[in-house]
């Protein structure tokens with residue numbers, strides 16, 4: 465449920481938003497992990513008909529109920545209709561047309577444009593800028609950005625910008641335990657959350673996440689004994705996770721993080737994925753020293769450059785494989 469009370473960390477930002485909830489600005493940019501969750505909590509509070517004494521949404525009024533079921537007519541979560549990113553037509557259809565009619569229920573009409581999730585083309589930003597230059601007084605636009613530097617400066621200059629700090633691992637796992645998650649699962653979700661509570665909650669509610677984790681780690685463990693043709697088949701198998709490419713890369717990155725740490729320190733207490741300690745120790749025996757992690761960093765760059773899923777995963781797996789085969793070759797020759 466979206467509410468300020470569900471947010472942990474970033475207290476200054478939450479308090480500052482609560483203080484503007486009665487007279488909000490026209491535009492906000494939220495930047496950093498957890499911004500999507502905060503944007504929804506703020507939108508819901510702006511639209512709530514009977515906010516509590518703490519200026520948070522009540523969760524009970526018609527507006528709050530409609531918000532939670534995704535049917536609040538005064539809330540527009542802009543989505544790309546046909547392409548991957550939010551484009552100029554999406555802004556025309558959803559923002560410009562939406563902003564032209566007054567709110568149905570209360571004072572505000574709230575729009576979230578989630579650049580971090582979908583992307584926001586330059587063409588779309590140019591079209592949006594016209595609305596932002598002369599916004600109807602009832603409109604509040606919240607842009608969720610992966611990095612506000614990727615937005616046009618003319619948009620950012622018209623908005624109030626909040627940069628969220630990552631919430632620390634312990635705060636997130638404690639929060640999930642309080643929510644009723646078993647300690648082991650809470651720690652895992654916190655580890656993969658990247659400091660974002662919203663992401664941690666999404667993972668915690670995703671039954672497939674653990675299965676996906678298992679199959680990716682299994683694949684990475686077996687790479688060195690496979691042929692190039694088998695690796696390409698493995699990459700194809702991962703295509704079912706193509707909507708979750710960032711999770712796939714996070715899982716691979718954390719796996720090699722632990723392998724690298726054990727490889728260089730020999731200290732198993734520094735392993736984060738304690739459920740995989742034995743596997744990590746074995747994998748450290750054929751670790752090549754950072755080439756695997758570099759392969760994942762390169763894969764992230766390919767995804768940011770919109771290279772397709774299959775090509776990115778094939779390149780990543782082959783680079784990891786190449787690194788591990790070189791390690792084995794070296795051991796055969798010199799050990």
Ligand SMILES: [Zn+2]
Nearest residue numbers: 512522525528
């Ligand atoms: Zn309410």
